[in-house]
Amino acid sequence: xxxxxxxxxxxxxxxxxxxxxxxxxxxxxxxxxxxxxxxxxxxxxxxxxxxxxxxxxxxxxxxxxxxxxxxxxxxxxxxxxxxxxxxxxxxxxxxxxxxxxxxxxxxxxxxxxxxxxxxxxxxxxxxxxxxxxxxxxxxxxxxxxxxxxxxxxxxxxxxxxxxxxxx
Amino acid sequence: xxxxxxxxxxxxxxxxxxxxxxxxxxxxxxxxxxxxxxxxxxxxxxxxxxxxxxxxxxxxxxxxxxxxxxxxxxxxxxxxxxxxxxxxxxxxxxxxxxxxxxxxxxxxxxxxxxxxxxxxxxxxxxxxxxxxxxxxxxxxxxxxxxxxxxxxxxxxxxxxxxxxxxxxxxxxxxx
Numbered sequence: 001x002x003x004x005x006x007x008x009x010x011x012x013x014x015x016x017x018x019x020x021x022x023x024x025x026x027x028x029x030x031x032x033x034x035x036x037x038x039x040x041x042x043x044x045x046x047x048x049x050x051x052x053x054x055x056x057x058x059x060x061x062x063x064x065x066x067x068x069x070x071x072x073x074x075x076x077x078x079x080x081x082x083x084x085x086x087x088x089x090x091x092x093x094x095x096x097x098x099x100x101x102x103x104x105x106x107x108x109x110x111x112x113x114x115x116x117x118x119x120x121x122x123x124x125x126x127x128x129x130x131x132x133x134x135x136x137x138x139x140x141x142x143x144x145x146x147x148x149x150x151x152x153x154x155x156x157x158x159x160x161x162x163x164x165x166x167x
Numbered sequence: 168x169x170x171x172x173x174x175x176x177x178x179x180x181x182x183x184x185x186x187x188x189x190x191x192x193x194x195x196x197x198x199x200x201x202x203x204x205x206x207x208x209x210x211x212x213x214x215x216x217x218x219x220x221x222x223x224x225x226x227x228x229x230x231x232x233x234x235x236x237x238x239x240x241x242x243x244x245x246x247x248x249x250x251x252x253x254x255x256x257x258x259x260x261x262x263x264x265x266x267x268x269x270x271x272x273x274x275x276x277x278x279x280x281x282x283x284x285x286x287x288x289x290x291x292x293x294x295x296x297x298x299x300x301x302x303x304x305x306x307x308x309x310x311x312x313x314x315x316x317x318x319x320x321x322x323x324x325x326x327x328x329x330x331x332x333x334x335x336x337x338x339x340x341x342x
Contacts, residue, residue, distance in 0.1 A: 007229075009225060010225055010226065010229050013221055013222045013224075013225035013226060014222065014226065016218040016219075016221045016222045017218060017219055017222040019215075019218050020214070020215030020216070020217075020218035020219050021215070022188075023188040023211050023214055023215045023218075024188075024211060024212065024215045026188050026189040026192070027188050027189060027192045027207075027208060027211060030189055030192060030193075031192060031196060031204075034196070034198070035201075038198055039198045039201070085226060085227070085229075086227060088226070089222070089223040089224075089226045089227040090223065090227075092219050092222055092223045092226075093219060093220055093223035095219075096215070096216055096218075096219025096220065096223070097216055097219070099215070099219075100212040100213070100215055100216040100219075101212075103208065103212050103215075104205075104208060104209065104212055107201060107204065107205050107208050108205075137219065141222075144226065148226060148229065
């Protein structure tokens with residue numbers, strides 16, 4: 001039978017991803033600039049280079065990961081009972097762990113006395129890795145909504161939990 | 168099943184917990200020694216990973232109740248008896264295309280019956296859902312505004328001596 005709505009537990013679980021996302025993201029957006037400009041003192045040249053790399057990666061990764069996850073979710077050769085929800089849930093699990101690791105790596109920068117290139121590379125790589133994992137998890141999380149319930153009220157309930165969690 | 172009030176209460180508790188990470192970051196931030204801040208980040212990271220695993224576990228468990236593919240409803244013929252005979256090949260192509268696009272978005276009659284939904288009463292149902300949704304959005308917007316003002320004030324206080332604050336403000340607004 002097609003499932004039209006979600007239980008409260010499923011709606012809470014759906015929103016829980018955004019709770020994790022909010023916890024990490026609040027810290028990241030508030031302190032990454034302080035860290036790289038104030039503590040590590042990345043040179044202005046490397047700062048702009050890293051930001052441009054990050055900007056390009058940020059523009060690309062949403063649809064790249066969206067395409068990749070859709071391909072995997074509706075993959076050829078999948079088991080007959082395979083449901084896209086299983087793939088999305090697996091991505092949220094594995095991607096979430098990688099996202100946590102990427103988040104932790106940010107806070108282990110080279111010393112302020114290290115060469116500029118190391119500081120700049122760490123800045124660029126940690127930004128890209130963090131944002132890549134963020135997109136990987138959140139793209140799949142967004143796609144999940146259409147796949148776990150088909151009713152408007154069910155989706156409104158899920159969105160309510162998401163909005164409350166991310167605040 | 169929780170009552171609506173209880174649901175809001177639990178959601179509010181989790182929302183407060185999610186925002187508290189910034190507060191603890193602020194308390195333990197020390198530019199000259201990052202060790203205590205790293206500990207906070209580690210705890211926050213563990214908490215986040217636990218919530219991702221929770222989502223994954225519950226949603227995976229719920230997945231067997233979902234069908235791999237939607238059932239397609241049988242549609243009435245779309246071709247009109249008044250169609251000129253000369254235009255039939257094109258009309259047939261267009262009809263097939265419309266039929267295909269309608270079939271993609273169709274839900275089985277059995278599914279409608281299971282949900283006790285009358286397709287004719289969709290407007291009433293959607294209006295009440297929209298009202299419910301917008302009242303929730305209004306509530307959340309208030310929380311957003313307060314938390315964002317707090318974040319911006321924090322940014323200005325921390326780095327008011329450089330252009331960084333404007334950059335951070337712009338990135339927060341775009342977020």
